[in-house]
Amino acid sequence: MRSPLRPGDPQSLGGYQLLARLGEGGMGTVFLGRRDDGSAVAIKMIKPEYAWDEEFRGRFRSEVRRARQVPPFCTAAVLDADPDHPTPYLVVEYVDGPSLEEVVTHEGPLADSRLHGVAVGVATALTAIHGAGVIHRDLKPQNVLFALGTPKVIDFGIARAIEVTSRHTAPDHMVGTVAYMAPERFDDAHRDITPAADVFAWGAVIAYAGTGRTPFRADSPVATAARILTQPPDLTGLSGPLAELVAVALAKDPDDRPTAPELLNLLLAQNTGASGIGRPLREAAEAAQLSGRHVSGGGRRPVAPVRRRTRTLVAATAAAALVLGGAGLYGRYSRDAPVESAPPAQAVMPVPGSVRGPWVVDALVRPGQWRASTDAYGASCSFRDGLAMTTPSFATTCPGPAQTFAGDQSIAARVAVGDARSCAEIQFRSAGEASYWLDLCPRTVRLRHEGALRNTTIGAAEQALFTPGQNRDVLLSLRDEVATVAVDGQVVLEKKLTDPSLLAGKVAFGVGPADEAKDQDVRASAHISRAEIRPIGDQPSAPTTLAFTDVRTGSTKSIVKVHGYYPKAKSVVVEPVLFMTGDEYCQTFNLKASPENPCEQAWLTEDSRMTVTLPTSANPTLTSTFDDPGRCAEDPVTVGTCAITPTQLSERLGNNGLVEATITNGTITAMADVYVP
The missing domain is CATH 2.60.120.560 (Exo-inulinase; domain 1)
Known part of the structure; x- marks a missing residue:
């Protein structure tokens, strides 16, 4: 989105006239510029703190040289750069169109051929980028732009110049957006990031495009990172072969993900019939398939074709190859491991952070x-x-x-x-x-x-x-x-x-x-x-002395998340949670206060991811804060005290509402909704 130049912004840079601001990010400011021939370009001016670092300038020069070798298949071409300018800058093709984030925000999630086109376009770009020996490192919806309906990826490769420069690589610093980062990027011992991290980001971007949310969404960057490391993606809303490819791309182990060319091959194999992608995008994708010189996967596994299910006979016999090795999506299996021999009489309540899936x-x-x-x-x-x-x-x-x-x-x-x-x-x-x-x-x-x-x-x-x-x-x-x-x-x-x-x-x-x-x-x-x-096979990742309240038996009073309340059936679906202040949360999980963590928030919940259907008594006591928490909320826990009917409470809670539940011998006898200011 364009905005006027600000006081202090340069009027020109390296012979390019600057016309407006296009955005600002972690590396610098992006301007709309004009070349001598009158054509528009996008110019990224690097932040001053990097300009004085000679190591950064050397890295920047090297990465620009590589980026200029990326063929323009669904990418914004790198046109010019000056690493030696007092404020280094990069000039790229100007894409006059909205970002994927803007499209989803204003129009809602994409579907059908439009979603498939974005998946193909971004996979095409990664194939071209990886084929030139470049890793994007910051693929996200803001970096996918639409030009005449065809997606183009921007900002590839240059992030490495910052991330690998010594004075900018403290253990807690990395380039990228947490929601789209692969698990290995959070591992300080795994700093040699491979193109497989971009494939993971592709899965997160396409999940966002098709559902309107990131697949590991949580209340804070710390919680999001924890879900990326320990839990499967939430792909509700995606279906069919595309959902399956996204799931494979989001594998925890980089060796279990397809390479970008394999991903593109499979997407093109799926895309047949009248609802397929347009000719320009298909031609770009097919050209990208022939452009690469570098392996774009995890880099440690042999390449061996595995037949995949697709919607048509053409796809079933496509030359695409997807390597899964012998590995499952979330872990290895030992033939010597004990097999569970009988259903548990009752599930053991998990400790916080230990559950990877529903x-x-x-x-x-x-x-x-x-x-x-x-x-x-x-x-x-x-x-x-x-x-x-x-x-x-x-x-x-x-x-x-x-x-x-x-x-x-x-x-x-x-x-x-x-x-x-x-x-x-x-x-x-x-x-x-x-x-x-x-x-x-x-x-x-x-x-x-x-x-x-x-x-x-x-x-x-x-x-x-x-x-x-x-x-x-x-x-x-x-x-x-x-x-x-x-x-x-x-x-x-x-x-x-x-x-x-x-x-x-x-x-x-x-x-x-x-x-x-x-x-x-x-x-x-x-x-x-x-x-x-x-x-099965979860390992606790939080203090073992801390567990969720077991709501299935005995008598207790506990705050739970309600996923469905059915008054006529006298039943309610609840998820035990931990409800605590920001200070309590950070003390419990040993977090130090910072703008990135939730220590300063008033109230926080830690989800168990365990949903349980419980009966209610014939006439449970139901109370609410209504819309007057000053009169109907009990301090300091902010639990509702004003009477409410079952139908009203059901409508008010919807899905994921919080209540303080009173449970007697496994039956809910009272519910009071919780007001979180």
């Missing part, structure tokens, strides 16, 4: 994280001492949690089939047109993969384990892409998952006819209760 607990005896439903064909999901599912002659699933589950995880439930011709089903890693299924039938336990092109059986155990009407405790464990199925504590099936692109997705429960009854007019039924979906 953790769902629901007895399924009432609506909460699963909902009742009936479709036009007669399939139904209802609650009768658990989730009762019926369907006429075809498989169906019941609506469940909206969270996306990734990495090492377990899915536990108590399962019963209704008769000899019925199968209970667990759908997992469901994303777009693909998912995995665990079929639990009277004579068979089977793992299968359902894709856009074909369905395959991964493995089956022919055992008569599910006698109709009899409950069995089922545990499905996913470790390093190996699925292990245990029934009543005994492992009955263990198979490697077959789709390397399907690393995350939703979980659902369902019912369908057994194989021998699929061509018959039968009504299949199954019953599931005591559901728990959680990450």
Whole structure:
């Protein structure tokens, strides 16, 4: 966005006339300039504190030389630079268009071909940049501009001149925006950043473009960094193959991410049909594929092609290669590691910061994280001492949690089939047109993969384990892409998952006819209760003496986050949190006061990421601050004291509202909303 020159700004720089300000960042100020021929350019004038550093000038000169070798495929070309000027400057092509951040802010998240075009454009730019031996280091939505509808990446390569200069590389200093930084960038021992960090930033940028939020969003830069290091991305709102590519790009280990050319190949393979990208962008992408001379991945792994699922036969046979090695997205698997043999009787409450992904607990005896439903064909999901599912002659699933589950995880439930011709089903890693299924039938336990092109059986155990009407405790464990199925504590099936692109997705429960009854007019039924979906293999990253309040049993009063309150069903979905002052938070987590951390805030919460469905009493006591906290709030905790109806409280809380809950023997008997000034 243009703004007038300020008093003290130069009128010209190195023979270029300066017309207006375009922006200001960590390295310097960007001006709109004019060349002698009248054409517009963008000129970045480096901050004075760097101008007096001879080491910086040398680095700047070297990085400019490399940046000028980057071919102009979806990049703003580097036109000129003067590292020896009293205030060093860089001249680049002027892109007369809004940034990706401005587009999303004013128009909302991108979708369909427009989102795919941005993904292709930025991947094209990274392919060109990495091919010239340059690393961007500061890829973010502000650095993606739109020119005639085609995205162009700016500000590449030069950040290294600051980041590697000795006097600017204190352990707590780095160039970039935290929300888009790869995990290795927070590791002082891992200072040799590779192009894989840019691929991670690509994943975060595309997630932002498609959802309007960053995938590791938190209340502070410190909390954001912690989520980048320990938790999977929140990709809710993205779907299909693009969501899968984003998930792989956001892998914690740089070796598990694709290179920029691999990423571009896969995006182009996905993009077929009338809704595809425009011709200029496709030509630039195809030219970039041929331009590179340098490896652009983590730099430590061999390159070996892995077939990926895509939407068309063309994509299925594309020459694109994506390397996942033998590694899962969030950790390694040891074949000697013990296999969990039975569902836990009750989940252990985590310590703060220890959970990498969503953790769902629901007895399924009432609506909460699963909902009742009936479709036009007669399939139904209802609650009768658990989730009762019926369907006429075809498989169906019941609506469940909206969270996306990734990495090492377990899915536990108590399962019963209704008769000899019925199968209970667990759908997992469901994303777009693909998912995995665990079929639990009277004579068979089977793992299968359902894709856009074909369905395959991964493995089956022919055992008569599910006698109709009899409950069995089922545990499905996913470790390093190996699925292990245990029934009543005994492992009955263990198979490697077959789709390397399907690393995350939703979980659902369902019912369908057994194989021998699929061509018959039968009504299949199954019953599931005591559901728990959680990450496995987490290590505490906070004081082990500090844990969240266990709201499932006993009697307590605790502040919780409410994800849904259903007065008619007498149920509420809550997430235990720690609610503390800024000073208490920083003392607890050993943070020193600074503008980047939350010590100065009045109140803060630390989320457990564990959602639990609890019953409420018949007539719980409900109070609120309404819109008059001076009259209806109790100091100093600011808990509401004025009576409110269940419907009003449900509407007021929405999703993620805070309440002080009074719990008696696992039942909520009172809720007071919490006012946070």
